[in-house]
Amino acid sequence: MNTKKTGEAPGKIQVCVLPEDLSSVDEVLRSYVAANEGVFECTPPESAEGTWEIKQVLDEASSDMAFADFDNDGELEMLTISPFHGEKISIFKKTDAEKLTFTADLLDSDVGPANVLHYKNNGEDYILSANREIDEIALYKVEK
Numbered sequence: 001m002n003t004k005k006t007g008e009a010p011g012k013i014q015v016c017v018l019p020e021d022l023s024s025v026d027e028v029l030r031s032y033v034a035a036n037e038g039v040f041e042c043t044p045p046e047s048a049e050g051t052w053e054i055k056q057v058l059d060e061a062s063s064d065m066a067f068a069d070f071d072n073d074g075e076l077e078m079l080t081i082s083p084f085h086g087e088k089i090s091i092f093k094k095t096d097a098e099k100l101t102f103t104a105d106l107l108d109s110d111v112g113p114a115n116v117l118h119y120k121n122n123g124e125d126y127i128l129s130a131n132r133e134i135d136e137i138a139l140y141k142v143e144k
Contacts (some may be wrong), residue, residue: 002029013040026114034062036084066071068118068124070142079116079127087133089140107140 013033030043039058045051058065061083067076070091078092089107112133119126125142 013052013054014041015042032057032065032067032078034065034080037060038062039065039078039080060090061086064113064116066118067117068125070118071144077121077134079118081113081116085112085132087128089113089116089129103142108138109140110134111136 021061027048030041037057038060039081040060041055041057043053045116052058062080063084065083066079070077077092080090082088082090084087087110111131113129115131117128127140127142129138
């Protein structure tokens with residue numbers, strides 16, 4: 001079995017009805033899903049009879065995505081791994097609040113990031129990446 005070969009089949013988004021008492025759950029207004037077909041924003045209906053709104057915010061195969069304010073401008077940027085479990089880590093900055101379009105900065109290539117973590121230390125932003133194609137764990141400092 002080839003464990004590195006994933007994401008060839010179209011995915012599904014499965015949801016469920018939440019319990020009436022959500023006092024222990026933070027309010028969730030939307031969620032995001034990364035897939036071979038791109039990144040999608042999923043917004044739940046206002047009532048149980050309503051329908052989910054699903055819109056594509058990035059037309060690039062991505063296996064993972066995370067949001068953080070990498071440049072300290074008060075807006076969240078989107079970090080993706082692409083193509084699906086691929087070798088490219090990109091950060092997309094929202095350029096138009098209505099259209100949810102993004103611009104990208106390439107951090108690295110040909111490394112095959114499998115898992116990525118953003119964290120802050122002493123006011124500095126860092127990205128930790130498990131780069132499976134080159135058997136490496138890399139630490140990237142985000143320059144502003």
